[in-house]
Amino acid sequence: MIPSPPSRRYSAERALALGRQTLGIEAAAVDALQHRINGDFARAVALILDSQGRLIVSGMGKSGHIARKIAATMASTGTPAYFVHPAEASHGDLGMITRDDILLALSNSGESEELLRIVPAIKRQGARLISMTGVPTSTLAREADVHLDAGVAQEACPHNLAPTASTTAALALGDALAVALLDARGFGPEDFARSHPGGSLGRRLLTHVRDVMRPAERVPTVVPGTVIGDAIVAMSRGGLGLVAITDDTQRPIGIFTDGDLRRAFENRLDLRDARIDQAMHHAPQSIGPDRLAVEAVEMMERLRINALLVTNEHQQLIGALNMHDLFTAKVI
Numbered sequence: 001m002i003p004s005p006p007s008r009r010y011s012a013e014r015a016l017a018l019g020r021q022t023l024g025i026e027a028a029a030v031d032a033l034q035h036r037i038n039g040d041f042a043r044a045v046a047l048i049l050d051s052q053g054r055l056i057v058s059g060m061g062k063s064g065h066i067a068r069k070i071a072a073t074m075a076s077t078g079t080p081a082y083f084v085h086p087a088e089a090s091h092g093d094l095g096m097i098t099r100d101d102i103l104l105a106l107s108n109s110g111e112s113e114e115l116l117r118i119v120p121a122i123k124r125q126g127a128r129l130i131s132m133t134g135v136p137t138s139t140l141a142r143e144a145d146v147h148l149d150a151g152v153a154q155e156a157c158p159h160n161l162a163p164t165a166s167t168t169a170a171l172a173l174g175d176a177l178a179v180a181l182l183d184a185r186g187f188g189p190e191d192f193a194r195s196h197p198g199g200s201l202g203r204r205l206l207t208h209v210r211d212v213m214r215p216a217e218r219v220p221t222v223v224p225g226t227v228i229g230d231a232i233v234a235m236s237r238g239g240l241g242l243v244a245i246t247d248d249t250q251r252p253i254g255i256f257t258d259g260d261l262r263r264a265f266e267n268r269l270d271l272r273d274a275r276i277d278q279a280m281h282h283a284p285q286s287i288g289p290d291r292l293a294v295e296a297v298e299m300m301e302r303l304r305i306n307a308l309l310v311t312n313e314h315q316q317l318i319g320a321l322n323m324h325d326l327f328t329a330k331v332i
Contacts, residue, residue, distance in 0.1 A: 022156040022164065029152040029165040030172045036149050037176065044130050044146045045180045048079060051128070053100030055081035058089065060114050062163040063106040063170065070104070070174035077178050078187035086114035094118060099126035107131070108150070108166045110138020119143050132173060134166055148173060209296055210289035212329040213310045213319035214240065221246050221317065224253065228264060228279055229271045231256055240322055242307050245280050250316045252309050254280035286311040289318060293331045296321060 048055055055074055059067035067083055074081035084093050086105075097103065103122050105115050110133035119140070122129055131144035134151035141147040150173050156164035181187075220238030222231045222245055235243040235256065245254035256276055264271065264279045286309040287296050296308055300323060310319035326332050 018158070025154060025156040026165045026168045029169045032153070033150070033169055033173055033176070040146055040148060041176070041180075044148060044177065045184065047128055047130065047146060048102055048177075048181060049184055051100060051102050053098055053102065053127075055079055055104055056084050056097050056101050056127075057081055057104045057106070058084050058086045058115060058118075059106035060086055060112050062167050063108060063112070066167050066170045066174065067104070067106045069171060070106075070178070073175060073178045074181070077182040078185045079178065079181050086112070086118055089114075089118045094121055097122065097125070097127055102128045102130060104130045104132065105140060105144070106133075106150075106170055107138075107140050108134040108163060108170070110135045110140040112140065115140060116143075132170055134169075148177075207293040207329060207331055208289065209287055209291050209293055209310055209321065210319075212293050212325050212331065213289065213321040214325065216250075216318050219244055219309075219317065219320045222276060223247075224275075224277055226276045227272065228256075228269065228274045228276055231276045232261060232271065235261075240307060240320055242320065242322070243276075244284070244309055244317055244320065245276055246317055251314075252284050252286065252311065252317050254282050255284035255307075255309060256280045257305075257307065284309055286315075288312070293326060293329065297323075297326055297332050 055071070057067040057071040057074070058064070064083075064085065071081045071083040084096060089097075105119075107115055110131065116139055119129065123143075129144045130146045130148065131140045132148040132150050133141050134149075135141065136147060136149050136151070150166070150170045152165040152169050154160055155162060155166060218238070219240065220234040220243045222234055222243055224245055224247070226245070231243050231245075235241070235258075242255055242257045244252045245256065246252050254276070256279060260279050260281065264274070267279075269279060285299070285303060285305065287299060289310055289312070300306065300308060307320060307322035309317060310321065312318050323332075
């Protein structure tokens with residue numbers, strides 16, 4: 001299919017000017033919302049927090065697209081929520097809404113016929129209504145238990161017709177609600193990670209050292225007094241770039257790494273006769289298995305080392321990990 005030629009009215013200068021104008025209008029619309037974060041906003045937050053049910057978000061057309069995103073944001077930040085299409089609600093989906101739920105209805109005009117049609121049924125069963133409109137005197141605003149004013153001075157569309165600034169404002173106001181709610185619920189990074197287990201944040205905040213470490217039986221170890229040459233053989237077989245030096249209770253008293261091997265060469269140590277005690281790092285750094293893997297990353301970066309031993313509550317060696325293991329687990 002051959003693309004249509006550009007309009008003869010097109011000019012790069014006009015496109016740039018309209019792009020900047022659009023962003024300016026939408027930024028001003030969002031900025032104006034700050035002055036409307038008042039008692040109504042606080043009441044809306046309290047109403048949702050006190051609900052024993054779920055937050056049902058609904059809207060038609062472009063408002064419906066914004067409603068879907070708000071519902072998704074709420075659900076991922078600790079407020080059980082889902083989207084219900086108002087037209088479908090009139091044909092059976094109202095059965096999904098209970099008296100314990102709250103309906104958050106979005107309509108820029110506040111006169112969306114599909115939404116107004118389901119309001120009486122919502123009220124009859126005892127559910128509460130929060131409306132978000134651009135017209136505080138609209139029918140939907142008047143019928144609501146709480147009204148949130150998302151009005152804008154103008155749309156970014158040159159004809160002041162296409163929903164642009166109004167949908168941006170509604171989206172931002174929905175985000176403001178979600179953030180206020182997650183803070184009130186004490187919803188933290190680990191809670192967020194649990195609802196996003198497949199994402200990078202989930203891996204970072206749900207992965208513990210025990211999940212990525214190599215167990216003790218795969219960590220090469222030698223005893224004090226071992227010849228450096230023998231320690232090198234053990235280190236090569238382990239594939240970790242280190243060998244742990246342990247006492248008779250399996251507590252690590254030293255560590256010998258690839259870097260220590262290079263320094264042994266620089267110091268002209270005889271690898272056939274010199275003992276590991278002469279080249280190892282005494283009192284090696286270690287971490288517990290229940291610590292987060294990201295803490296291991298931070299520790300290695302701060303100490304400028306590439307590997308860590310893992311010890312239990314008795315300071316006995318139970319494993320080890322290196323930067324490669326953390327890369328493989330996609331923690332970094």
